[in-house]
Amino acid sequence: MKFFKSCLNLTLLSLLTCTGLAAPVLATTDFDNSVRDADDEGILNSPGVRTIKGDVTATDDLQDFRQVTLTGRANLRITGNSAGRTDLLLLRASGQVIAKSSGSFSHxxxxxxxxxxKYIVLVRSAQFNANSVNYQVNLNARQ
Ligand SMILES: [Ca+2]
Known part of the structure; x- marks a missing residue:
């Protein structure tokens, strides 16, 4: 009985240790978590380029909203790379989705x-784990 009890204690300790090891890696705290609160990345001339970087996690910072202002009519090419699976979306300032690429390391x-x-780039973690995912999005505007 005593032996059984010490085994049980050991098991509990292992479980706690495992939980500790699996603690999520927290992303940089931010406030760009809705269309209304999108971070302003400035203007994007046509022709012009802009790079947006950041990180997201499935636990405490699921998504980043970043706003750019097109100064003229443009053909806009968007490419994105991330260290884990992400969704990349382009929205109008109203929140309407006008382009979407889902669940990939590159977009x-x-x-x-x-x-x-005004247009908003939305990057969202599509990871099944809590890992922090760094991403880079390139915007390329051409007339
Ligand atoms: Ca965010």
């Missing part, structure tokens, strides 16, 4: 003839 899409105005 690429183009939307032609976009009018001048």
């Amino acid at each position: 690429s899409f183009t939307r032609n003839n976009l009018e001048a105005g």
Whole structure:
């Protein structure tokens, strides 16, 4: 009985240790978690390029909203790379989705003839674990 009890204690200790090891890696705390609170990344001339970097996790920072302002009508090519699976979306300032690439380490899409105005790049973790995922998104505007 005593032996059984010490085994049980050992098991509990192992479980706690395992839980400790599996603690999620927290992403950088931020406030860009909705269309309304999108971080402003400035203007994007046509022609022009802009790079956006950040990190997301499935636990405490699922998504980042980053806003750019197109100064003129443009064909906009967006490419993204991340250290884990992410979703990459392009939204109008109203929140309407105009392009989406899902669950990949790399993304690429183009939307032609976009009018001048505010657009939001949304990066979302598509990981099944809690790992922090670094990403880089490149915006390339051409007339
Ligand atoms: Ca965020």
